[in-house]
Amino acid sequence: MESFKSTPSIKKTWNKRVIVRILRFWVQKDLTGREGLEMILIDEWGNQIQASVSFGNKRKFMPLLREGDINMIQNFQVMDNKPNFQMAKVDHLYMLGFGLATQIEQPDEGFEILENGFNFIPFTDIPTHDPTFFLDVLGEVMTHTINIDWVEMRTGKASKCDITLADADGTQVTCVLWGSLAEELKTFMENKLAEDKEPVMVALQFAKISTFRGQIKVSSMKNASKFFICPDIKEVKDFILRRGVSRSSSCNDTITDISIGQQALNRNEWLDAAHARRLCDLIKSEECGTFNCKGTILDFHPQESWYYEACGNDRCLKGIAKGSTIGDHCKKCKRPIGSIIIRYLMKVLVGDEIDQTYFTIF
Template identity: 25%
Template sequence: MSSSRKSKNSLTFIDDINPIHDQNKIKVLILRLWKAYQRDAGNTIEMVLVDEKGSRIHAIVEDKNIKKFDSVLKEGDVVTLNPFKLIKYSGDYKSNSLSFKILFYRTTQVKPCDDFPKEVPEKYFVEFGDVLNGSRDTRVFVDVIGQIVNVGPIEDIKIRGKSTPKLDVELRDRGNVRLICTLWADFAKQVKVYTEANPAAVVCVIRCAQVKEWKGNWTISNAMGATRVLLDPPGVFVDEFRSGLPTDGVVLTNHDNSELFAGSTVSIRDQFLVKNHKRTVRDIVEALEEGMCVTMVTVGSVERTSKWYYVSCKMCNKSVEPYPENSGDDGKPPLYYCGVCDKDVSAVVFRYRLVLEVSDATNYKARFLLFDAMGSTLLRRTAQELYNAVSENDPSILPSEIGALVGRRFLFKVSIGGDNLKSDRSHYVVQLFSDDDELIKDYSDSLDSEVLVPLPVTPITKEASVRRGGVSVENPKPPTKKIKIEGKKEESFATT
């Protein structure tokens, strides 16, 4: 006689769990385990579990069952679990986006298991830009990976009458996008000690980080029990990240002053008007030092020598390589090879890699690069949506939404990296933008109200004008540099 029941020995992946069944059996790694107290539920054991496919689920042991499971549940162990109950998962903070979590029965069996891969697909890492533009659901924790480039002082903050250590660190990703991370309690101490002993390029992995907005700026922080902070951990994913970092020689620095992380509390308005150096396009292309700056430019064209998008693996978010004759005309989705997952994949996502050629009154040009987060915010549509809209005709066609950027004026905050100093053809990565008319007017007015003084630059030859971005073989008219000088009248000087 046939039966619809599952075999007692069959395993279910987390993504395939049916919430209406209580006979699901899963094999998972206990990624994180901590004890908590909730006013309505009393003491609990909280866990974040991950399966072989990299999917996560939250699990909880109630107060009445803690004594039974306390000695058999250990962080880092691989176990099989069944049976268990699935209950609604809600609240202000969640370790994943599922609508349900596991509740242990008293009868739940926990059995050790050795058959588990050393590394699983990374599904929960997010781009820094997705945090900085406020597009993340702040209720759901995220994973981040970054190089620690700045470490602030440890501060003792009073929380409910108890002194708690607090440490701000600055992370950067492979595109040199910077993100502030606030660490509390033991994490603050551990990171401070490690970075002081290892002043080279420290890679930090933070699992289950909380996305927070404070005074108009987006940062991340640890969420006490759920978060796990790893410094220079081994693994293919970390090695691949490290190999892709900018080759600009940036190493970790310690700044024991309160101004280091002022950017974490700076509004967009202050980013463009107060906190960052104002630069012309000529200043940017002739820069001799790395750094951040803001500029007001007009988009002259969209670069067409490369695609405005790239294809990424849906599992790990990294770029993939197409196979020949990869049209999908046979009804099956096209296949790609993912080097990070080391397998063929058909589940892919299209992401922005948009290059704009911009200029200003100096008649110099530069190429500004917007990655996926900035592109999605600017165009208010995902790259996948734009690709789908034109792909049936010709994917090489530039979507009208992108073409409409030509002629528009923007404020951009860009990073000048080591690659920019080595090659004038390198792109400047956009960290922030604004097309707000009032802010653009205020920026322009702030330039007009400043006193002009000479800008020291390296003399430019006729040939160098072309190499450095000039629009013609002859040098454009020397621009002027503006700066405020107390008690002096406004004067203008040529920069040559």
């Protein structure tokens, strides 16, 4: 059998037989609203290629094609895979066209072809990835509350959610899920038991790169993308193992001496203190008080950081009116302002082995 890697020159009917699995199959409308068919095929050697059926041939092929099936195809057109900025495509020099002469048959048993054909890329490679081609991403969901937004599109309103994914090295990227994929993840996260501390892993296959206000994002594509929540694949097991090592090394010995009042505690004493909490416990807790926790600063938010002038009297630190000077009356401590100090506020994203949340630091 032939391989897609040896696909001949363009605009030629290929009469050799190829055994393929249909990885993805969907109905695609053109600019005039006419419906054709799109497929992503994978051969025995793992090579992927895209195939199209024009609206005129849709009726013939619709009953013959089913996602996941292994088929033997023959007499198809080989065409130049021209860039399409409305829809990403498979990264291949050519694509296939099914016409009236194309034959599709069920092959004899014995052919082993990958069921998913994942080709995950590191998040650090996303900025340089060609946006006209599909990409596959695998990451841990770092967003624990899924908010669905509705946006106006040319074809009407559409629902979406923005989530943060982290790869095995801790690199993060914003992922936009549209329509049913957003709803699926929201339902899963809402039904996830509070005591379930396992990371939520997701795989987005046949996604595209989008840029909004200078920020590069990974986005699902209507009909084309496949979405998997906690898939049982080797890549997830490898990811969790590698991610655990990465987190341990990044958090190790980041805490030295912490001062609590007049008493200095070493690292182990501080973590064993009565008020030590995990981030996930703090997020869900309704208890007010002072707590200790260990985490790694993942991100800074300078746009939400600021400073103010405060009363320097002991234990006051209340903001004072603009233009106040030493000796003016402080509204909080009811005393003359003895000194003026600058108080800074910074908002940071902190994460531990299980969860992440925002901290406001004064």
